[in-house]
Amino acid sequence: MAEPTMAAGAAEQVTGILLADLALILGVAYAFARLAGRLRQPAVLGEIIAGLALGPVLLGLLPGEVTETLLPMAARPYLQVLAQLGLVMFMFGVGYQLDASHLRGMRRQVAAVSAGALLLPFALGTALAVTLYPWFDAAELKTDSRIGPSLFLGAAMAITAFPVLARIIAERGLQRDSTGTIALASAAVQDVLAWCILAGVAALVRATGAWPLAVLALQLASFVCVLVYVVRPALSWLLDPQRRRAAKAPFVQVLLLTGLLCCAWATDAMGLHAVFGAFAFGVCVPRGHIDALAPEVPERIEQVSLLLLPVFFTVTGLSVDFAGLGWNGTAIVIAVILVACVGKFVGAAGAARLTGAPSRQAATLGVLLNARGLTELVILNVGLSLGAIDTRMFTAMVIMAVVTTLITGPLLGLVHREQAITGAKCETAPGHTPHPSHSPMNSRGST
Numbered sequence: 073m074a075e076p077t078m079a080a081g082a083a084e085q086v087t088g089i090l091l092a093d094l095a096l097i098l099g100v101a102y103a104f105a106r107l108a109g110r111l112r113q114p115a116v117l118g119e120i121i122a123g124l125a126l127g128p129v130l131l132g133l134l135p136g137e138v139t140e141t142l143l144p145m146a147a148r149p150y151l152q153v154l155a156q157l158g159l160v161m162f163m164f165g166v167g168y169q170l171d172a173s174h175l176r177g178m179r180r181q182v183a184a185v186s187a188g189a190l191l192l193p194f195a196l197g198t199a200l201a202v203t204l205y206p207w208f209d210a211a212e213l214k215t216d217s218r219i220g221p222s223l224f225l226g227a228a229m230a231i232t233a234f235p236v237l238a239r240i241i242a243e244r245g246l247q248r249d250s251t252g253t254i255a256l257a258s259a260a261v262q263d264v265l266a267w268c269i270l271a272g273v274a275a276l277v278r279a280t281g282a283w284p285l286a287v288l289a290l291q292l293a294s295f296v297c298v299l300v301y302v303v304r305p306a307l308s309w310l311l312d313p314q315r316r317r318a319a320k321a322p323f324v325q326v327l328l329l330t331g332l333l334c335c336a337w338a339t340d341a342m343g344l345h346a347v348f349g350a351f352a353f354g355v356c357v358p359r360g361h362i363d364a365l366a367p368e369v370p371e372r373i374e375q376v377s378l379l380l381l382p383v384f385f386t387v388t389g390l391s392v393d394f395a396g397l398g399w400n401g402t403a404i405v406i407a408v409i410l411v412a413c414v415g416k417f418v419g420a421a422g423a424a425r426l427t428g429a430p431s432r433q434a435a436t437l438g439v440l441l442n443a444r445g446l447t448e449l450v451i452l453n454v455g456l457s458l459g460a461i462d463t464r465m466f467t468a469m470v471i472m473a474v475v476t477t478l479i480t481g482p483l484l485g486l487v488h489r490e491q492a493i494t495g496a497k498c499e500t501a502p503g504h505t506p507h508p509s510h511s512p513m514n515s516r517g518s519t
Contacts, residue, residue, distance in 0.1 A: 089147045094154075094383070096142060100126060101382035112485075114239050116381075116446050117477050123385025124470070128393045143390070155387040158380025159450060160336040160350035164328075165374045166234055166447070167354025170260045181427045182254055186261040188423025189441045190230045193415030194269070197229030198222045200411050204465075207400050214459025220277040224460040227269045228452065228469060229412055232259040233445030236477060240443065244484060251433050255440040258420070263447070264355075270451060271348055277458045278343040291342045295335075296352065303331070304356045311361035321366035328357065328369060345454045381446070388449055391456065392467045405468040412472050416442040435487045443480040448473035 101119045108118030125131065131138040143151070201222035208221065215221070237259050246252030275288045310327065311319055319327075335349035362370065397405065421438030425431065452469050455461045461469070 086146050086150065089144060090150050093143055093147050093151060097123075097126065097382050097386050098379075101385070112481055113478065114236050114243075114445070114481075116236055116239070117474070119382050120385050120446065120449065120474060120477075123382060123387075123389040124392055124474075125389070126386050127389030127391075128395065129389060132393070132395075139390070143386070148387070148390070151383055152387055154380055155384035156346060158377050158384050159453075160332060160346050161373050161377035162235075162381060162446075163347040163350040163450065164332040164354040165370065165377060166263075167351040168357055168359060168370055169234070169238070170264065170355055181424065181429065182257045182261065184423040184427045185254060185258040185420050185437060185441075186265075188419035189232065189258060189416055190262040190265055190419070192419030192422075193229040193412065194226040194266075196226075196411045196415040198226035200229075200407060201225035204404060204407070207404065208465065209462040212459065212462040215277050220273060220460050223269070223273045223276070224455050224458075225465070225469075227266050227273055228448065228455065229415055230262060230266045230269070231444060231447050231451055232263060232416070232441045233443050233447040233477065234259045234263050235447070236443050236445035237440060240440070240480060240484070251436050251440075254424075255437055258437070259441060262441075267348070267351060270454065271344060273460065274344045274348075274454065274458055277460050288343060292339075292344070295338060295342070295349075299335070299352055299356045303353075304358065307331075307356075308358045308361060311358060311365055313361060313364040319365055321369055324362060324366040325369045325372065328362075328373065331357075332373075345457065347450060347454065384453075385449070388453060388470065391463060392470050393463065394467065397464060397467060401464045401468065404465065405471050408465075408468045408472045409475055412444070412476055413442055416476075432487065436484065439480060439483045439487055443477050444473040445477040448476075 101122045104118035104122035104125070105115040106118070108115055108121075126143065127139060131142070201224075202218060205218045205221065213221065234256075238256060241252040241256060244252075246255075271292060275285060275292065278288065307327070311324065332350045332353045335353035336346035337349070339349035339352075340346040417438035419438075420441040421434040424434035424437045429437070449470065452461070452466055452473070456463070456466045
């Protein structure tokens with residue numbers, strides 16, 4: 073009887089530690105989010121920095137092993153489980169928010185901007201990985217070929233943080249502007265393509281030969297076919313608002329949660345990552361039916377994910393170590409940031425200009441699509457768990473994700489404000505009387 077008693081005591085101790093850790097994580101995340109808001113930055117950026125601060129980046133520099141004291145090893149596996157739960161719910165929301173209606177009337181421009189913002193960063197990221205491959209720690213990689221790390225880094229460079237971008241566009245009042253619409257649609261298209269590439273890279277890294285790779289590819293294709301031809305029609309029938317007994321909110325909530333968790337489990341069981349399944353399920357859900365029956369259900373799932381995401385940021389921060397970068401690592405950080413910014417800005421802005429967009433609008437698109445934020449951290453954690461990158465490259469890419477998100481707001485304010493002032497000057501040309509609502513002050517206020 074002693075062993076069960078000891079086990080129960082250990083479980084109660086870990087439970088107490090876990091509750092204290094959650095209180096600490098949520099409190100620090102909230103404080104940093106408020107600070108980010110005061111600095112006109114997305115709240116999620118403050119939460120990301122809070123997660124990094126709780127790890128070796130800040131607390132790890134203090135004497136006495138503060139990080140290990142506040143976040144002991146005994147609680148970290150449970151924090152990891154909570155982080156993954158929040159992550160799959162978040163990725164379901166990302167897939168659910170993808171809206172093809174943004175493509176109407178501007179498919180040519182969206183296609184061009186999506187291609188430019190995807191292909192150039194992907195090519196530059198792949199080339200950078202090939203160049204820096206000799207500096208990778210081979211002991212941390214789970215593949216002997218440089219193909220997997222190179223393709224992964226290319227896909228990671230091609231990502232735009234769709235949720236963060238949507239928040240920035242809403243805060244700047246660009247959601248009804250053609251620039252904001254093009255940016256959202258382009259980010260949605262390129263993220264779907266980048267996630268498809270990433271799934272292929274994950275299969276390539278996990279497979280141990282040609283036959284296991286073919287089996288994994290067949291499993292993934294079967295999974296997609298089941299979603300498209302079985303799950304989506306079944307959901308459309310079950311959630312049809314015109315049915316005699318229309319579904320109620322509790323049923324919709326259970327159905328969505330069960331579906332996203334099952335799909336996340338399926339892709340994890342294949343040897344990929346749970347986020348792929350959750351994202352794919354979010355894409356295949358009949359959004360129109362849910363909006364008609366229970367629009368509050370996806371919002372509830374989003375609220376749970378937002379509650380757990382600070383845990384994910386903290387778990388991520390535990391793997392980031394600036395002290396381990398060294399001179400080579402510093403060079404990697406600089407190269408990663410330059411390649412990320414140049415690839416996205418030139419790719420998006422150049423493609424927009426080729427389709428006839430004004431220079432200011434093209435620059436605004438380049439700035440917007442350069443924000444990586446949370447989605448980048450998701451991909452980096454996938455790459456680290458797959459062994460496609462080492463800890464030093466992981467740290468460099470996390471820094472890049474923070475920097476590109478941090479500079480988006482100030483650069484957008486500069487570019488879009490100049491665009492508004494230029495438009496106001498044109499309206500006040502000789503022979504034209506400006507309307508009060510078109511004054512430069514109102515134009516700046518709208519951003």
